[in-house]
Amino acid sequence: MKQNEARFCVFCGNAPRDNNPEHVLPTWLLKLTGDPKRTVSLGWDYQQNMARKFAFSSFVFPACKVCNEEYSKLETAAGRILTKLCNDSAINVMDADIILDWFDKVRIGLWLGFHILDRNIFGIDPMFHIENRVARKDRMLFVTHFIDQKKKLTFLGTDSAVFRFMPSCFGLLVNGTLFVNASFDFMIAARAGFPYPKEASVDADTMLLSANCWDIANKVKIPVIRFPFLP
Numbered sequence: 001m002k003q004n005e006a007r008f009c010v011f012c013g014n015a016p017r018d019n020n021p022e023h024v025l026p027t028w029l030l031k032l033t034g035d036p037k038r039t040v041s042l043g044w045d046y047q048q049n050m051a052r053k054f055a056f057s058s059f060v061f062p063a064c065k066v067c068n069e070e071y072s073k074l075e076t077a078a079g080r081i082l083t084k085l086c087n088d089s090a091i092n093v094m095d096a097d098i099i100l101d102w103f104d105k106v107r108i109g110l111w112l113g114f115h116i117l118d119r120n121i122f123g124i125d126p127m128f129h130i131e132n133r134v135a136r137k138d139r140m141l142f143v144t145h146f147i148d149q150k151k152k153l154t155f156l157g158t159d160s161a162v163f164r165f166m167p168s169c170f171g172l173l174v175n176g177t178l179f180v181n182a183s184f185d186f187m188i189a190a191r192a193g194f195p196y197p198k199e200a201s202v203d204a205d206t207m208l209l210s211a212n213c214w215d216i217a218n219k220v221k222i223p224v225i226r227f228p229f230l231p
């Protein structure tokens with residue numbers, strides 16, 4: 001796989017030390033959904049102006065050995081929890097926290113992965129990497145099951161220009177289960193009963209968020225997210 005000349009670790013953003021490439025879509029997930037070596041279409045190759053195809057197992061990006069190993073426990077736990085969710089089994093609060101961390105990791109990993117694959121065609125200078133975006137902002141996971149349970153793995157929304165500039169939401173179809181993950185500042189804070197700013201703005205130069213006029217409802221409002229995910 002061709003990668004950007006300016007190589008960086010997808011976890012910490014530094015030059016990878018003892019490079020141990022990261023499978024953004026982990027091997028356990030590839031096995032759960034079919035032959036891990038299968039060739040798939042992975043978005044549009046803007047350099048070649050054609051659909052990008054290669055083996056799922058080769059969808060790897062630079063990472064420090066230490067950084068990669070640090071997240072191995074998360075991968076083990078995520079595999080167990082995601083399988084439960086695919087089987088429509090209940091998970092506890094701790095499992096919910098872990099699987100949300102994992103979706104943060106995969107979402108940002110895909111964002112940085114396409115950034116590298118496309119040789120930064122959008123001219124973006126990433127201000128964060130996996131390690132400083134996991135469990136940092138409000139996040140949610142919507143899960144629904146389809147009747148068709150054929151083995152498949154597809155990610156949705158990650159190849160769009162919007163995602164390249166704001167990697168806050170994506171979909172992951174695992175066999176017959178669709179996961180929609182979203183995360184951004186104060187996304188659910190107000191309705192979940194946490195402090196939230198009534199005024200917020202982003203500085204166009206620094207892209208830093210400024211929040212003022214804090215308030216708190218001290219109660220959870222149902223539904224926490226007022227968006228109809230299903231028709």
Ligand SMILES: [Zn+2]
Pocket residue numbers: 009010011012013014016017063064067
């Ligand atoms: Zn690193």
